[in-house]
Amino acid sequence: MRWPRRLRPRSLRSRLVLIAGLLATSAVLLCQLAGLTVLRGWLTDQIDDRLSHFRPPGRVYEDMADDGTPRPPSPDNALPSDYRVFFYDEDGSLLRTSLGSSDSPGPRLPQRAADLDLAAGRPSTVPAEGDATGSGWRVIVHSGPDHMRTVVALPLDTVDGATTKLLWLSLGLGIAVAVGVVALGNGAVRLGLRPLTRVEHTAQHITDGALELNVPVADPDTEVGRLGLALNTMLDRLRTALHRTKTSEAQLRHFMADAGHELRTPLTAIQGFAELLLDEPDMPGRRRQEAHALIAHNADRMSRLVDDLFLLAMLGDSPAAHREPVDLLSLAADAIATTAIRHPQRAITLEPLATHPATAERDLDIIETPGDAHQLVQVLGNLLSNACTHTPADSSVHVRVGATRTPTRGDLGSGRPLPPGTPVCVIEVADNGPGIKPDEAPHVFDRFYRATPLDPATGSDGEAGPEPGSGLGLAIAAAIAAAHGGRLELDNHPGEGCTFRLLLPDSTTAPKDDTDEAHHDPPHT
Template sequence: MPATVNRAGRFRPFHELARLWKTSSLRTQLVVMTTGLMLLAVIVTAALTASLFRQELVRQIDDDLHANRNNVSVYLTSLGTDTGYFSSPQSILRFYGELQDNHGNTTTNSSFTGANEDRPVVPSLTADEVLERGNEAFDVSGTTEASRGWRVTMYRLASGEGSLAIALPLEPVHDSVDRVTSLVVTIGLLATAGASVIAYAVTTRAFKPLLRVERTAAQIAAGDLSRRVEMGAPDTEVGRLSRSLNAMLAHIETAFRSKEQSEERMRRFIQDASHELRTPLVTIRGFSELYRHGGISDPDDVGAAMGRIEGEAKRMGQLVEDLLTLARLDEQRPLEHRPVDLMLLAHDAVLDARVNAPDREISLEGLDGGRAGSAPTLGDEGKIRQVVTNLVTNALRYSPAGTPLEIAVGTVDVLPGSVHADGRQVHGSRDCVIEIRDHGPGIDEQDASRVFERFYRADSSRQRETGGTGLGLAIVAAIVAQHDGTVRLDQTPGGGATMSVRMPWVDPSADEDDQTPDEAGTEVQGGQEDTSAGPPVIPPRPPQAPGSGHSSTSG
């Protein structure tokens, strides 16, 4: 490992330690911090123990000096001369004593035998200076280099003729303090070592859930988004972290799945659009090359070929128009919401359908089979009309010729707080409903869930005899969604398919209050007539010309 050096090439240990600390694991940092705190506690404990123990021993020495001052004073006074260290009695042989006159001159003292023995360096104090000290004990040095000091206290003699200095060596105190300190430090270091081992084991066990989280995250990073973190105790930090990670992973998995589904739909859309556009282009190109190479010379054949080219061009143009419509709907452009009555649109759709399919029995009725009623809503009339037209055209195209078709319209009550079949929350108390009911073969449940997808056809062979582009119902679903409505496919009782569109109902009286007196009662939207008296009268069916057949419009 390269050492950290400064620009002058010198080793920088603190920077190296800081780098090692930052790169170490959290478990290592916790153990090191625990060990450091334990060592600090040992040092503080040893220092406090040594200090308190020394204070106690010194206090005992001070008490001993105070208790034996009279004995030492009497003994020294009776000697009158320097007789060496006390030979009698044995209780005062431990003390060093010294008599000084009032001027601080030593008159008598006790001494050790031998010239190299240690003795205290007692200060020379006058009588007044001794009184100022107040008999307080103090430390002094010894006369030898190996001396560890003495404890001295000085008193005024009762006779007033001088003062007494009495002392004890501090070496026993220091020896006792050293032994106790060594014992405390040794025990503290052993305790620190044991605590470090225990801390390492505990942190290793405590970090096992985090290691599992790490392994799970690595598996997720490798692409397995279905993996989840094992939940621990919910009230712990690891438990809360696991719960949050699992919630985040669920959102990520959902987002990735939605992204994949969106990309798959986009690829499918591009493939289908290319497929749908390629077919008319191949037809146009084939007839053009056939005509250019002289393969068509008869005027009737040329006319038929031009008719096929024109038909394919129209179908391709219709496909492009549908694609542009879907693109504009995907942009979510704001709509012009104005009052629209679905009954009037249904009435117009019945008239148009009778013209396009004169062989069909096409009727307008209410949702319950009775007379159709007004169904006022708000929206873009042109787009809602396109919805109805696409649904009617789709029903005529995919149901057998000669079968009846009903267009039912009306309003239904809904419960507050309920939801539609697609899960959308119901906000109002009523819905406007328009249904297109055919009596054909119907649609399988598997196909019914996908009929509103773009380019989807229930016919898996993708035959185009019906002339559709596969975008009509996708456009219907997009327009209805923009109007906060829903569209669904149900089975018609007795056989067939029913397309049901629900849109929010609005109170027509509120719209009438906003109109001027000249406008009220004359027009609802885009030239729609007043329906207060009931639905418009549908004229009788025109007679069918001999030989007329089914005419379909592209949707």
């Protein structure tokens, strides 16, 4: 059944109350209807039993006069007042005279016995004579002597009265139940839906902008409680996503500002020298060559900056594309040789990784890890270039290669820390320079961030004021390490130097010469 749109309840509370009222009223009415049917059948059976056991006395047929007028019966043969007895003569005609009380209309019987649609000895119901709205009669037909037939009738007014009273009682009880269910059910539904109402109000406040709220959860074992838990989980994820979006937008704006600033410097230099060459066509050859060299230098600087930005974008979108076994010892040796060409006065050593004082004299071993050799070479090149650029010329650089397990305490680093005790391959680039300021150390892996050495007057190989880099070298190294499933860490000691540590997953096994390596940190240089 579909309710009209105007009469259809809109709230869940109204629907629940309406459904409960309809169900309770229907149940009461059905029970009363069943009781009414059983009662009427039982009363009718009582009347049928009385009819079946009653037969007119034989003297009634003998005393019947020829004109159809019976003689008054003796006291022993007197009929009860509620019985009616009708006779059909041997010709099948209904006699006008009947036995019994004549205060109320009798049953409606046909004038001929042939028209009687009644089975002999089986009670049936016929309407009252002359009153279509009155109570009916229960009749039974018996055969008499000389082909006579007798119809015995009892009124059904007692049955109809009892069933009518019960019917009105059922209707009144149904109405009372409906009113009671609506009145009490409304309060019960309000009480039961109170947790859902609190969820509704909280959700409305959250919609209005109060994103810090959580949906109240009274009982997590109920449907409303599970709904509240699910909504709170959604809210936590929403807040996390919004926070990430805001952080990402802020980082993007900062990144674009830094990138624009870094690109503007070489572009301005190129534009200035190009205009100088155009404005002074008669410039001496030496000055012209110097201008061309500066234009080429700034163009190269801008090209390297764009390449670094492109590499960072690629590393952020996809993991390392090429994976093969890489010998970290050979990579470290090649990177040292390449750096030594650019910094011939720099003392750079290749040493084994000392994970414990007892293993300090161990030899260099081949350390393999799956990865992209080209990208790992770039990481080592960036770390060595960073160490040579920001430390005095007399500072030595130590490169250590080995395998160990991650300690229980991690140093400053980029990305998510590896679980303690994880087998890893390690490359350390350590120097004994001035180190990094403690407040700047946590930001060395940020893009376009340039840390200030504790002794800024000393540059690469004794040159004062080294040319500032783009601030992307360590960010690229950290991104490559993360793409390989590893991590880049910083162990900073102001005034004594710093150590950059590259941790990569070990695809084989951890060192077996010292079972306690997981409980010791790598040594500080």
